[in-house]
Amino acid sequence: MNNIxxxxxxxxxxxxxxxxxAEITEEYKGKKLLVVCVLKGAFVFTADLVRSIDNDMQIAFITAKSYVGTSSTGNASISGDHDFxxxxxxxxxxxxxxxILDTGRTLCELKKKFASMGAPSVKIAVMLDKPSRRVADITPDFKCYEIEDKFVVGCGLDYDERYRNLPFIGIVSE
Ligand code: XMP
Ligand code: MG
Known part of the structure; x- marks a missing residue:
């Protein structure tokens, strides 16, 4: 067990x-909102967030993966529910x-993908933003916290698939 x-x-x-x-509720008043949860890591945040948004919406899921252990592989692979x-x-x-928005490669690719399908707007909500590691030109429209360059786990975030179930956000030290 690692120290967390x-x-x-x-x-x-x-x-x-x-x-x-509440902020997102205001932003999407009178609009048709499609929330897209980026699996696996965003499953906890999405479940909490959608219950705090007081708008009519639909929810879809897509899978993206770019990390092995605590290192970014540098390319995001996208799969999952493509017909929405x-x-x-x-x-x-x-x-x-x-x-979490880290290098930004995953969300940059996803943003392009949805824009190319004609969505009038494609915005980003993240639990955590790690701007110091950014490679792609992208910023979150909505975020809970900005963090330093530390590897974090919990609330959906994993370390080699472990700790997603922790109810808090923690820092791993090996
Ligand atoms: P990029 O680099 O494309 O990647 O912005 C975002 C994805 O990388 C994973 N990631 C982390 N996962 N603790 C994690 O458990 C971290 O500190 C961390 N930093 C990046 C995450 O899956 C995110 O979706
Ligand atoms: Mg993720």
Whole structure:
């Protein structure tokens, strides 16, 4: 078992997600909102966030993977639900929900993909933003916290598939 110290407690994070949900509710009033959860890491954040957004919406899932252990492989592979329930994306404002924005390669690719399908807007909501590691030209539209260059786990984030279930966000030390 690795040593894990708490960075954001369950309670702190819950408050932050509620605040973000209220902001997103305002932003998408009167629009057709499609929330796209980027699996696996965003499953916990998405579940919490959508329950704090008071708008009509649909929810889709897509899978992206770029990390092995604590290192980015440098290329994001995307798979999963590609027909989005048969929706015509030209009618939907897309909100990509991701656990963490790191180099930005994954979200950059996903953003291009949804824009190319004609979505009128493609925005990004993340639990954590690690701007110091950015390679791609991308910033989150909505975020809970900005963090330093530390490897974090919990609330969906994993270390080789472990710790996704932790109710807080923690820093791993080996
Ligand atoms: P990019 O680099 O494309 O990658 O922005 C984002 C994805 O990288 C993973 N990632 C992490 N996963 N702790 C994790 O558990 C971290 O500190 C971390 N940093 C990046 C994550 O899967 C995210 O979706
Ligand atoms: Mg991820």
């Amino acid at each position: 110290s708490v960075l954001y407690s369950e309670e702190e994070l819950a408050l932050s997600v509620k605040k973000l949900g 329930m048969g929706l015509d994306l030209r009618e939907w404002d897309v909100l990509l929900v991701e656990d």
